[in-house]
Amino acid sequence: MRRLSGVTIDCLEPQVLASFWSAILDRPVTAEHDGPDWATVGSRLDAAPRLTFQRVPEPKRGKVRLHLDIEVDDVDEARAQIEQLGGHWTGVRHDYPGEGVVLVMADPEGHEFCVVRYL
Structure with missing residues (x-):
């Protein structure tokens, strides 16, 4: 069986973006990825895909193609x-x-x- 379980987004501030998307989607921030470099909205156990935010050192540049x-x-x-x-x-x-x-x-x-x- 195959299913999309989540999307990971590179960012500078994972917790800030997780809070933003949690409010937009009315889904909780979870502890599936714990620590300062990760934050997750939803769970891999949910029917809907989770969003995971991963800290990277460089800011977004240009248009993202997804x-x-x-x-x-x-x-x-x-x-x-x-x-x-x-x-x-x-x-x-x-x-x-x-x-x-x-x-x-x-x-x-x-x-x-x-x-x-x-x-």
Whole structure:
């Protein structure tokens, strides 16, 4: 059997990003990776993949070629929550008639992700 159990994101401040994503996804920060260089949201025992944040010495440079899509009921409400938690809107919005809306957001370290509202 094969399943995606998680995604690991390189970052400067694992605990900061774990707290941010915990609030966005309404999933707990867990102790699966303990120590100052790691932080995890969710668990490998959950049905949904966990997010693990791994400390690296270099900051993010350029556009990451992989991003997460977060489905929401209201993109404007999600944007406000993300900004309140330290993330920001990149200024990119895609409206797909008959399909939905996508806002390209960034977490506190600049990792891009999308909030998506499907119609």
